[in-house]
Amino acid sequence: MVNLPTNVFTKMKLLQKLHLNENGITDWNDSCRIFGNMTSLKHLSLRHNHISVINETSFPDDLLSRLKKLNLARNPFSCICDQMWFRNWIQNNGLILLEYPKEYSCGNPNNMRGILLRDYKPTDKICNPWNPLYTMAIVMGIVVISFFTVGSIAAKCQGNIKNYIYLLRVHHNRKHGYIPLDSEEDYEYHAFVVYCDNDRKWVHNDLLNKLENEEGLQLCIHHRNFIVGDSITTNIDNFLKKSWKVLVIVSNNFAQSEWCQWEVDVVQERRRRQGKEVIVPIILETIDSKHMTSQLRTLLDSTPSLRYSSGVGTELFWKGLLESLRKPLGHPPTSLLYSRI
The missing domain is CATH 3.40.50.10140 (Toll/interleukin-1 receptor homology (TIR) domain)
Known part of the structure; x- marks a missing residue:
């Protein structure tokens, strides 16, 4: 499998375990049409695919709150700023993540390859650098407001x-x-x-x-x-x-x-x-x-x-x-x- 089907799993309200291991899945859109309405799902495994980034839109919030086990091991994760949400989520919910941290490593960029995802620690300062244009806009705004005042x-x-x-x-x-x-x-x-x-x-x-x-x-x-x-x-x-x-x-x-x-x-x-x-x-x-x-x-x-x-x-x-x-x-x-x- 390369793509996750839409409106298929959503009809399986009694499904408790879903294993999609060792496929060619990379990413997906509209998670609600893929994983929505799965009120009985407790165990989800996407082990050994080609997933690079997990973010806040990858799974519906209600699904993540119901899962007892989630396996995303042996995927080539990208250790970039887009991964920050997943790193923060692991800190609070890592207990349900199977095979973590040993089987969760960086696949790219090249200088990060092989490093455990746990050791990739992006910060707001690095991922959201202050744009000098913001400073210019603020200064101009203050000058204009001061002038009119x-x-x-x-x-x-x-x-x-x-x-x-x-x-x-x-x-x-x-x-x-x-x-x-x-x-x-x-x-x-x-x-x-x-x-x-x-x-x-x-x-x-x-x-x-x-x-x-x-x-x-x-x-x-x-x-x-x-x-x-x-x-x-x-x-x-x-x-x-x-x-x-x-x-x-x-x-x-x-x-x-x-x-x-x-x-x-x-x-x-x-x-x-x-x-x-x-x-x-x-x-x-x-x-x-x-x-x-x-x-x-x-x-x-x-x-x-x-x-x-x-x-x-x-x-x-x-x-x-x-x-x-x-x-x-x-x-x-x-x-x-x-x-x-």
């Missing part, structure tokens, strides 16, 4: 990154000769706050709480400090003179307010007299292009701003704002540093 973080936290770079530049320039001046003591307020009435909640709940209650600064806001009876223009003029710097709270509501645009013109005049560092714009939200006026664009283009960010970037924003408010006038302005980012 950094890109998405940078896009999402652009304002925070700019604020952080801004603080680094301020710290660097302090080491090169910044001398704190006490000019803020000449003013009654640390800052005059220009904002839209629709943003009053953020100004009162967040800005005032942080700068006045926690940091001890004094701010001038029109809802609280303007003198009743004086005109708005008079109040603005008088309290701007009492304020060291100007905070401009920029939002879409601010951009749509004609009154706020007039205030921008007023503070721009002070900026022209005292320098860029006297004004600190705070952007609460991205301004829609349809709301951007020429006055506001001029302010934002000529005076670097701090972007408010809730969550992870909040602490960084407040730190940058305090640095801007406490920075002395008369030195190279922090706004100049920020504009170079």
